[in-house]
Amino acid sequence: MHEEIEIVTPERDEGNELVSRNTLRYIILGLLWAHPMSGYDIKQAFERALASYWNAGNSQIYTTLKHLSQAHLVESEIIVQTARPNRKVYRLTEAGEAELEHWLQEEVPARFTKDEFLTKLFFCGETSDEIALQHLHEHRESLRTQLAHMEWARQQYATRPARRPRLLEYQMLVREYKEAVLKAGLEVTERAIQRIEQEHKE
Amino acid sequence: MHEEIEIVTPERDEGNELVSRNTLRYIILGLLWAHPMSGYDIKQAFERALASYWNAGNSQIYTTLKHLSQAHLVESEIIVQTARPNRKVYRLTEAGEAELEHWLQEEVPARFTKDEFLTKLFFCGETSDEIALQHLHEHRESLRTQLAHMEWARQQYATRPARRPRLLEYQMLVREYKEAVLKAGLEVTERAIQRIEQEHKE
DNA sequence: TCCATCATGTAAGGTGTTACATGATTGC
DNA sequence: GCAATCATGTAACACCTTACATGATGGA
Numbered sequence: 001m002h003e004e005i006e007i008v009t010p011e012r013d014e015g016n017e018l019v020s021r022n023t024l025r026y027i028i029l030g031l032l033w034a035h036p037m038s039g040y041d042i043k044q045a046f047e048r049a050l051a052s053y054w055n056a057g058n059s060q061i062y063t064t065l066k067h068l069s070q071a072h073l074v075e076s077e078i079i080v081q082t083a084r085p086n087r088k089v090y091r092l093t094e095a096g097e098a099e100l101e102h103w104l105q106e107e108v109p110a111r112f113t114k115d116e117f118l119t120k121l122f123f124c125g126e127t128s129d130e131i132a133l134q135h136l137h138e139h140r141e142s143l144r145t146q147l148a149h150m151e152w153a154r155q156q157y158a159t160r161p162a163r164r165p166r167l168l169e170y171q172m173l174v175r176e177y178k179e180a181v182l183k184a185g186l187e188v189t190e191r192a193i194q195r196i197e198q199e200h201k202e
Numbered sequence: 203m204h205e206e207i208e209i210v211t212p213e214r215d216e217g218n219e220l221v222s223r224n225t226l227r228y229i230i231l232g233l234l235w236a237h238p239m240s241g242y243d244i245k246q247a248f249e250r251a252l253a254s255y256w257n258a259g260n261s262q263i264y265t266t267l268k269h270l271s272q273a274h275l276v277e278s279e280i281i282v283q284t285a286r287p288n289r290k291v292y293r294l295t296e297a298g299e300a301e302l303e304h305w306l307q308e309e310v311p312a313r314f315t316k317d318e319f320l321t322k323l324f325f326c327g328e329t330s331d332e333i334a335l336q337h338l339h340e341h342r343e344s345l346r347t348q349l350a351h352m353e354w355a356r357q358q359y360a361t362r363p364a365r366r367p368r369l370l371e372y373q374m375l376v377r378e379y380k381e382a383v384l385k386a387g388l389e390v391t392e393r394a395i396q397r398i399e400q401e402h403k404e
Numbered sequence: 405t406c407c408a409t410c411a412t413g414t415a416a417g418g419t420g421t422t423a424c425a426t427g428a429t430t431g432c
Numbered sequence: 433g434c435a436a437t438c439a440t441g442t443a444a445c446a447c448c449t450t451a452c453a454t455g456a457t458g459g460a
Contacts, residue, residue: 123302184385286411
């Protein structure tokens, strides 16, 4: 009896484009390129820096690491600890680096956009203005929280001495982008709230 | 021998909140509330009005209609046609209306954001500025196309005589929101392109 | 003749989320 | 004594995408 180890390699079609995108794989490769990390570290990296653009639960992170390992894109080493559970630290293999490089060059696929707030708001004409207002208020709160997080991130980037300035440069650009988009959304939301509240006072 | 018909009703937990969200279900209910429609019509409604906020393929639309039908939230009627394939037109049941109403009142769930462009840009410090620039150029094009579509939609809303002004009001708000967000993204993208191109001329 | 439109679907597989399981240490 | 943190994972399922299947009509 022997274990069958299934080697999962990303499939490419004739045009050398990935059939399945699995963004999470590449995010993990991108993170590991910067530093070798454990699954736990990766989850933390998401929460610190990436969560506004992409996020994943533990379970997905650990299973993806396993897949990457089976595809020989990463390799792991167990760091024995006494007072804490052992850590399984992953690093990129050469194949992993090549894979990441390929993803970075590849065009961003055009995908369906999905925005649950706008989708619900779209149908709010089928219910009362009170309900719509409540959604708008909640959304405003959410945007303010997110903007506060962006401000926090800005300060992090500003104060941290950059060991690798190129990495930081693009992370700051992404932060700037997200902040601008959130602000634009906030303005429209605030105007809408005012407008609807005005109509109801009259 | 008899067929077992599985009645799929949306599950609620004790707090009376939906366990699974299945936004597409509610979008379809929302569309059918306005007019009875066939699957084909729904696909077209997506392309005309909804695609910027949510979209779905044919296959998903037809299977979801089937589910909704099994859950007695919609009912269908076959419209026989001679020169074209028959149409299966769906309309809301009372249970369907109640379900829609419930969804409209329910808070928008906080979910992970996913933005493939920003995610890739985040890692562009790990590759060359040339590659980043190419992504930025492609993204700019995409934003311009989307903005053109928003302008088209604005004109549609402006010229169409509103049979049900409340429905339109919120659709226009959503359009306005999306447009503002796209514009904000375009500005940051254009600034970034200029900045990076400047650096390379020096 | 060839392609687009009308119209409805099935099958398979990839992706993402929730719930669950485990167990020691450190700080309040 | 209780909760949070550290640390890794499995199982089940919900959701989404791609590819495929069918077949008539009408216009370029």
